[in-house]
Amino acid sequence: MFSCTVEKEISEVLSRCVEGKSISRTEAVLLLKSENTHSILQTAKSIRDRFKPGPITYSPKVFINLINLCRDTCSYCTYKKEPTDDSLSMMSPDQVLSIAQRGKMTRCTEALIVTGERPEARYLQAKEWLKSLGHSSIVDYIREVSEMVLHKTGLLPHTNAGCLTKKEMSLLKDTNVSLGLMLESSSERLLRKGMPHEMAPSKNPKLRTKTIQSAGELRIPMTTGLLVGIGETHEEMIDSLFVIKEIQSKFGHLQEVIMQNFSPKANTAMVEIDRPSHSYFIKCVAVARLVMNDMNIQIPPNLNPGCLGDFIDAGINDWGGISPVTIDYVNPEYSWPDVELVRSVTLQKAHGLRARLPIYPEFLDKSLGFIPEGLRSFVDPLIDDAGLVKEHDQN
Ligand code: SF4
Numbered sequence: 001m002f003s004c005t006v007e008k009e010i011s012e013v014l015s016r017c018v019e020g021k022s023i024s025r026t027e028a029v030l031l032l033k034s035e036n037t038h039s040i041l042q043t044a045k046s047i048r049d050r051f052k053p054g055p056i057t058y059s060p061k062v063f064i065n066l067i068n069l070c071r072d073t074c075s076y077c078t079y080k081k082e083p084t085d086d087s088l089s090m091m092s093p094d095q096v097l098s099i100a101q102r103g104k105m106t107r108c109t110e111a112l113i114v115t116g117e118r119p120e121a122r123y124l125q126a127k128e129w130l131k132s133l134g135h136s137s138i139v140d141y142i143r144e145v146s147e148m149v150l151h152k153t154g155l156l157p158h159t160n161a162g163c164l165t166k167k168e169m170s171l172l173k174d175t176n177v178s179l180g181l182m183l184e185s186s187s188e189r190l191l192r193k194g195m196p197h198e199m200a201p202s203k204n205p206k207l208r209t210k211t212i213q214s215a216g217e218l219r220i221p222m223t224t225g226l227l228v229g230i231g232e233t234h235e236e237m238i239d240s241l242f243v244i245k246e247i248q249s250k251f252g253h254l255q256e257v258i259m260q261n262f263s264p265k266a267n268t269a270m271v272e273i274d275r276p277s278h279s280y281f282i283k284c285v286a287v288a289r290l291v292m293n294d295m296n297i298q299i300p301p302n303l304n305p306g307c308l309g310d311f312i313d314a315g316i317n318d319w320g321g322i323s324p325v326t327i328d329y330v331n332p333e334y335s336w337p338d339v340e341l342v343r344s345v346t347l348q349k350a351h352g353l354r355a356r357l358p359i360y361p362e363f364l365d366k367s368l369g370f371i372p373e374g375l376r377s378f379v380d381p382l383i384d385d386a387g388l389v390k391e392h393d394q395n
Contacts, residue, residue, distance in 0.1 A: 068080060
């Protein structure tokens with residue numbers, strides 16, 4: 001049980017949040033460890049209502065599983081395949097186009113292009129596949145398919161291809177309205193022997209923060225976030241939020257913080273590890289809102305079926321990508337919820353639901369320099385005055 005002194009301290013921290021003041025790392029840890037979840041959620045909700053009073057958003061998307069070979073091995077991942085696996089994906093331009101066209105027909109506006117981490121650095125099959133397509137690196141091929149999807153369907157590419165160099169990201173800037181890289185955790189401890197990132201050098205937080213910062217230097221809107229429940233301590237979870245907050249304060253290019261709950265998967269080293277409890281995860285989400293204040297906070301709805309309304313109460317303002325066409329290849333066991341179900345839950349919590357592009361409205365202002373001139377003609381016809389997808393283009 002918490003002492004009266006601690007309870008008083010928590011109440012003072014929450015009052016300062018309500019006054020619009022920032023909280024410190026120590027205070028955020030105190031909140032996360034507190035049992036006073038109700039007050040934390042209430043405060044997080046009021047902060048969301050102050051900074052993000054508009055509708056809750058989502059991005060109608062297709063998931064283009066370009067290549068699921070990966071040079072790394074994370075202990076919780078089933079996305080990564082081996083060349084002999086039945087579900088190996090190495091997509092040709094025609095296959096990519098076919099999915100994007102289905103997305104167009106179902107009024108999607110985002111083409112999420114996903115690959116494993118530098119597959120050609122580990123697998124000869126990936127190298128030869130790229131060579132047969134006329135490329136020597138996965139980034140060159142992503143650039144080609146991004147351009148094709150953009151020009152032939154009008155869907156806006158958003159690529160998640162792991163850690164990229166500044167030069168590689170600059171090659172994608174003209175065709176991708178935004179890029180994504182989960183920080184997952186700022187804890188280097190998770191790279192140690194027996195920990196989930198032991199065999200995943202790309203999960204070194206130094207490398208990931210460097211990638212995220214490079215995107216900021218290039219003025220590329222970026223999505224990032226945390227994977228909660230992979231062995232990090234409370235303090236490390238909070239540290240990760242503050243790393244993101246610090247990068248944002250320098251560059252202002254982080255368009256959302258995804259709070260993703262770990263989910264154990266069959267045939268992985270972490271199959272026996274429990275997912276974070278609902279009560280803990282929801283508190284993590286609320287504390288993220290209290291630390292980040294005006295940033296967009298998202299949870300993946302497919303990983304939290306049956307309790308979506310709780311996350312609106314915890315301060316989120318976005319549901320992320322939802323696809324009417326493709327599965328979530330990273331979490332294939334969790335199907336996307338029907339958009340009408342999400343709309344109904346969102347309405348029950350007195351919020352509207354609107355589709356957004358893979359670039360958030362606040363990044364669209366020309367003077368901010370986040371959209372290259374060449375992408376304007378693809379973005380502008382899709383949006384209304386609020387920078388959201390025109391109603392008649394929505395699902
Ligand atoms: S989580 Fe990403 S980096 Fe880790 S093994 Fe899976 S695809 Fe590779």
